[in-house]
Structure formats: C-alpha cells, structure tokens
Amino acid sequence: MTKRVVDTLIIVAVILMFWQGLHWLVGETALPGPVPTLIYLVKFVPTARFAENAWATFIAFFYALIISYSLGLALGLWMGAHRLSGAVGEPILISLYTLPKITLYPVVLLIFGLTLPGRVTFGAMHGVLPVALLTMNAIRNIPPVYLKAARTLRLSKWQTTAAVLTPATLPEVLSGLRIGFTLTLLGVLLAEMFASKHGLGFLIINAMQILQTEEMISVAIMLFVFAVLANALLLWLEHRLHRRA
C-alpha cells in the first residue's frame, strides 16, 4: 500500500517536472508554470463564475446520465433477453459506438438549438451505447445452470429476477454504468466546447480565446480530478461486487 502511494507520488512528480520543463521551453503565454497555475486555481475555484458554470455542467450531466442509464439498461435487457433482437441489433450498436458522435452534433443543434436539452441529448448519445452493450452481454453470459436451478426451486418470475438474475449480472452491468458515466461526461463537455454559453467546457474554450491559459488549465485540472475520483469510486464498487460473486 505505501509502496503504491510512493509510486503514485513519483508519477505526479514526474508530470509536474515535465510540465515545468515544457513551460521553460514554450514560454509564459503558451503554458504557465505549475506553481502560478495552482495558485490561480485555488483563487479561481471558490468564485461565483466557476460555481455557476460547474453547476450548469452538473445539471446537463445529471439529466444525460439518467437518460443514458434508463435507456441503456432497457435496450440491453431487451437485446439480452430476446436472442434474435440481440443478434440483429448488436452490430448496429457497435458501429454506432465507434462512430465519432460529434459529427452528429450539428443535427442535435438544429433540432434543439443552443439549449440544455441539446447538451443533454448529446451526452446521452454517448452514454447509452456502452450501457446497452454491456448489459446485453451480462444477460447472455448467465450460466444456463442458474436458470435451471431457479426452475427446479420453482421460483416465480420476480423471485428469479431478484435472487438469480440481478446478482449474476450486477458486476458486468456496473462496468457498463461506469463506462457510461465517463462517456456521458465526455459528451456533455464536448457539447459545451463546440457550442454553448454555459458550463465548464465553454469556460475552457472561452479562456483559450482570451488567452487566459491559467484559467483554462485550472478548469481542466478540476474536471480531471472529478473524473478520476468518480471513476475510482465506481471501480472500487465493481471490485467489491466481483469479489463477492
């Protein structure tokens, strides 16, 4: 455990040194050094401007996540339980998954305009597919003997779902939810970066246009920390479930 902490600290130190070196190489305006940037960050984060934009991003992300999860789980359940739908739909979902979805963002903008529903839709477009695909796989991978056991014990449909299907699929479904979380956040941020007047993505692009590099990097660092912490939490949950399974 301590060795791991030391390793992580070494990596952080290497990144900071690399940052400082790059700063010396390219100059003050292109990339401010780590120390002034971190001082700026400490001052900037408590301001109302940061709070407002962080809240805007959070709201869009929250709605997008709800849509991603509910739609993704419903699709995955259907395609996992109904074999033919799964076989027909899986390649379609996979090719949609690998499509750069930002190409379709102008369509979303034409439909919704520069509004919250547009950003929510775009975020959900990113998150739905991994949730659906991994849920489908989880259901397909249930060992048939589990279902036989449930039938032997004469469990009702609801009992089977609660006592057999849910615990058997939960770890893999949770992986889907974790990836869905990440991609939904990416979608919302991309939407804000491309066309929006609100949110942290907008703040980054705006800071770049007015050459406020410290602010740009500060926002990026805050998002980075949020993404890493959320991912660590979800990974921890996933590992716990896997160990129990």
Add this chain to the structure above:
Amino acid sequence: MSRVGWIRLAVITIAVGALELACRTGLIDHRVVIPPSEMATALVRLLISGQVNDQIARTFGIVIAAVAIAVVLGFALGLVIHAVPRLRQALEPFFATYYAVPIFIFYPVMIAIFGLSAAPIVLMGVANAIVAMIIATLTGLDRVPRVLTKVGRVHRMGAFSTALRLKLPAAAPHLFTGVKLAVSYGFIAVIASEFILAPAGLGRVISDAYTDFNNPRMYALMLLLVIVATVVNMLLHVFDQRWAERRGIGRP
C-alpha cells in the same frame, strides 16, 4: 447472407425509408434534416466537384499518421513496460483511469502550446489511441504461454528470434484488438478536435457548413464519415474473424 443478416438489412432499410418519408411529407422540417436520398446525391456531387477533396485527404492523412504513431509507439512502450514489473505496477492505476478522463479538455492547452495547426490534432489522436495499444500489448504479452519461452530455450533461439517468431504470433490477436481500438479512438479524436477548433479538415468543413446553414454539404459529409467509419469497422471485424477461424483450425 444469414437470416439475421437479412433482418438487420431490413431494419436499416426501414429506418432510412421512414426518415426519407418523414422528410418528404414535411413531418421533419427540411431545415433540420434533409431526406437521405438528397444527402447521397449531395455527397456524390460534392465528391465529383472536388471542392473539399483536399480537406478530406488532410483529415484522413492525419488519422493515418496518428494511428500509425500510436500503434508503433504504443507497442514499443508496451514492450518496455512489460519488461519492468515495478514500472508496470506504478502505471497500472494510471491506465485504469486514463479513459475516464475526457482528454479533449486538454486540446485547448495543446493549441496554446503548438499553435493552431495539424500538430495538436495529431497529438490528440495519438493521446487517445496510444494507451489502448499499450494495454493490448501488455495483455498480449501476459497471455503468451510459458511453454513457448521454454521451446525457444530448447531450440537455443536468441531473445530477438524468440520475440519475433514465438511471442509475436502468440500475442498477435491481442495486438490486433489494440490496433482495432487505436483506429477507432484515433479517428474519433481527430474528428472531434477538428470540430472544436481547427484551421482546416473535414470536421471544420462540417462545422462551417452548419454555421452557414449549408445543410446539403453538412449532411453529405456526415454521410461520408458514417460510411467510412462503418466500412473500416466491418473490414477490421472481418480480419478479426478470419484470424480467429484460422487459429481455430490450426489448433490441435
């Protein structure tokens, strides 16, 4: 084609047909979505006119460069990291969280450093693709059966020929998965970067067409990207299947 394949084709045809019908009957406003048939004719006309061919070439050139760098460098880094267990242990949590971070938030930083050129776009492509390749290389090398190294020793093969003739073929399927991911991640990163901010390229042209309300051009190029992404994916999938089959037959 199998029954499932036919059904899939029917589903897609019905979906496109429904969109066409909805656009033609005015259910969907022409200013929002144009009928798929018009998208296709606009694309053919645009390609023949050659107005954006250099932009298309530029974007795909950048994608190819980024993916090539990511695959070669990712494989090399994977070899090094695999050889030093301590380094690998230290980097493991880094790899586990890498794709959780929306790396596009660093694209403006890249622009600030390198200026508005092709360089930051290539870098974003490489950054998005390379870690998938490193992880695939590590998994591939992990899965090389120990017996193969012993066979190499029995035959008195050197480290290099063991790597080339035994380890590489044994790890190949995993490496191919890495290449597959690198292609799609690199493609996504390049297009997205061009959309956000770029001096030229396909993403920029689409985003300009959107700003100019030039729907035929916008939808034509979207169609092009969808076609290219689908075809490339299908090709990689076919390769993957062939490979799996051949190994299946070759196995005793």
